[in-house]
Amino acid sequence: MLTVDYDSFGLEPGALVLDMGCGAGRHAFESLRRGARVIALDYSFEELTAVRDLFWAMDETGEVGHGGASLPVRGDALCLPFRDGTFDRIICSEVLEHIGDDAGAIAELTRVLKPGGTIAVTVPAWLPEKLCWWLSAEYHAPLAPGGHVRIYTEELLRDRLRASGLQPGRSHHAHALHSAYWWLRCAVGPTNDSNPLVKAYHRLLVWDITDAPAVTRLTERLLNPVIGKSVVVYATRTTAEAERVAA
Numbered sequence: 001m002l003t004v005d006y007d008s009f010g011l012e013p014g015a016l017v018l019d020m021g022c023g024a025g026r027h028a029f030e031s032l033r034r035g036a037r038v039i040a041l042d043y044s045f046e047e048l049t050a051v052r053d054l055f056w057a058m059d060e061t062g063e064v065g066h067g068g069a070s071l072p073v074r075g076d077a078l079c080l081p082f083r084d085g086t087f088d089r090i091i092c093s094e095v096l097e098h099i100g101d102d103a104g105a106i107a108e109l110t111r112v113l114k115p116g117g118t119i120a121v122t123v124p125a126w127l128p129e130k131l132c133w134w135l136s137a138e139y140h141a142p143l144a145p146g147g148h149v150r151i152y153t154e155e156l157l158r159d160r161l162r163a164s165g166l167q168p169g170r171s172h173h174a175h176a177l178h179s180a181y182w183w184l185r186c187a188v189g190p191t192n193d194s195n196p197l198v199k200a201y202h203r204l205l206v207w208d209i210t211d212a213p214a215v216t217r218l219t220e221r222l223l224n225p226v227i228g229k230s231v232v233v234y235a236t237r238t239t240a241e242a243e244r245v246a247a
Contacts, residue, residue: 001209002030003093003174003230004120011036014067015088020077020109021095025051028070028091032058035065036089039082041075048072077105082112090119094230096157097123097148103160110164113237119166123152125231128179135186154231166235173228176220181205182229 004027011017013035019028020041028040028051040051055070057063064070075081077099090113096102106121113119124132129151132139141147158168181201188195193202208216 001175002026003122003232004091005172005174005232006030006034008170008172008232008234009089009091009120010118011089013065016086017089017091018080018082018087018109018112020080020090020092021098022051022072023047023094025054027093029054029058031089031091032068032070033063033065035068037067037069039071039073039087041073041080043074043076045074048074078108080108080112084111085114086112088114088117090117092119093122094124096121096160097129097150097152098146100149102150103163106160106164106166110166110237113166115237115239117237119161119235119237120232121157121161121235122174122230122232123157124148125173125228126151126153128182128227128229131179132182132186135183136190139182139186139190152231154233157231157233161233161235165238167238168233168235171231171233173224173231175229176223176227177205177208177216178229179227 011031011034015036017031017036018039018041019025019031022028022040022042024047025040028038031038032055040048042048042051052072055072073081077095078101090109092109096105099105109119129148133151142149154171161168184201185192185198188198192198204216207213
């Protein structure tokens, strides 16, 4: 289940890509399939171990695109272990809502992005997230590890990117079918996986992901602009910002 639109992202074989806060690695794997050189960074050893194992499996089964390479790296979003202007492309998907100092994290991402490079940033969209917070305090749990600490509007995200010297461009919403799923989960308790309605909806989502039937694909395309669970903004690092950092 990809949130980033790779046509908008403009990824080319051989590009050096950072998947910051890679989690289970879905975007890192897709980038590797497309022949990118991928750094999958996360703070969790457990996540990185699973990502490393799947990188190995992809290589063994010939799923790595020509010229592709991969490396899992443990690191902190506020102090990235890379030189200025390292990456051609960066993905930061569903990460910033977990970070108290999101401006600091964006500044680090800007620093390690090459001048003219593209970053794709995704966060939970305002309306679906607002309803989840209203339905369940447990869902976001801002004081718990990994909890959501803020709700973004698209304009707030764009302002954060501009403040770091990035130039925001195209945006879109994704995963509308997942919004209703999470509203349901929040209504019955976000950890209640045994609820019959939750289990039935989960089967629907699995069917959508594995089979991509026309009915769910069309429904999601129609609903995404209104209730898409995630908002994605693509931005570039300007030459002026690169010169300012170098000075």
